[in-house]
Amino acid sequence: MGDLNRRRFLQSMAAIAATSAALGCASTVNPKSILRTPQQGRSTLGLTVPKMDVVRVGFIGVGERGVGAVKHFCHLDGVEIKAICDTHQAVVDRAVKVVVDKGFKKPDTYGKSDLDYRRMLERQDIDIVIISTPWQWHTPMAVDTMESGKHAFVEVPAAVTVEEAWQLVNTSERTQKNCMMLENVCYGRDELMVLNMVRQGVFGELLHGEAAYIHELRWQMKEIDHKTGSWRTPWHAAVDGNLYPTHGLGPVSQYMNINRGDRFDYISSMSSPSLGRAAYAKKEFPADHSRNKLNYIAGDMNTSIIKTVKGRSIMVQHDTTTPRPYSRHNLIQGTNGAFAGFPNRIALEQGGSKSYHEWDYDMADWYNKYDHPLWQKMGAEAERNGGHGGMDFLMFWRIVFCLRNGEPLDQDVYDAAAWSAVFPLSVESVADRSNSKDFPDFTRGLWQQAKPLGIIS
8 A cells, every 4th residue: 555545544444443442332321322312403304495496516425436426416407516525536536527528517626635525515505415435434424514504415324323323313403404315225116116016005014024235245355445345344344233234224114114104113133153254365365465464253144133113023134245146135025915126026915916825026017007106207217327227316316306396305314314223233232142222213203293205206
């Protein structure tokens, strides 16, 4: 590593170590202090803000994930890209070129230091900020964004401790600014279709869901100075739990009306042995390499079970290490049958094309009947613009549509907090022989009156 990259690597390791220590000490904190905090403002459930003729955007972090967001915003009507911030000049230049090549005005740039994003936040001509940085920066940057009078849109997970989750909630309520976690999977065609089917009662009363992030990513360990593996790999040596819960969990939470009629109650979590990362490092790196000096403690497979207040169960799994096909599970089970993903299949007692003892793998008729109106309207354009099959583009299109039309967002700060809290609570549970850990009620009881997410068109 060069001196600058080595310094940033050490700073990142120090930040992760500090977060790890906070997670490790969580069990010694008075549980009541994290289950509820004093309210500092008004609830932002269903928050609407004045219509924006033009949505003026700033970006913090334009690496592997962030530059994709820049590309999508270049294809959206009613958007102006004002500023771009990143401490790596090469990716700043790349993102600026994307904007200029599309014929737009060159955005101003920031990134002289890790905290130079705050200088960007001082601007008065930015309405929203897209945050695509390493995990330990998500909450601090989102909080600073809202404190500066701007709406925060932050990559997943939005928080890595329960205390951070409360910081997001409290700041959003006090400033009356949106804080949305960019859970793109909620905008996938299949997930939207299943949401539509759930709302129409196809599966009956919901009982159980399954969600996962099973994605072999050992190769990212070779990203040393930059890119995702440079900062994500050390997390596997810092904590043991579900490090990345929200991709599969977000859609299942929407099916079950989490924070809008039901909420997470408690979680129990356990991990397999941690073997794969050390074995990969031994095979792929010299013996004295930094990757061989890390003590990998995150279990290769983590399995957590969430119980909701209404008694439903959700299995959530995380595995970015073992050699197996990609899966988010995306399973929802009701009294009349089930949908399961990877591969897509449906079995119903009433209304199916086959016996419920046999999976129906032919999705054509189901798409024809239950495709979500949003996908019917924008799906073709979403697929043209790409981003995980179009879900990325559709998510950003929907955000801009809501802001320009004064409509509430599809996800709010309470979703960001609850979905992200699986990370630290799973770590606590694993460390405590899988004993259950309570979820805070981030809505402070308002989940009981909140309306479920509707089927918008």
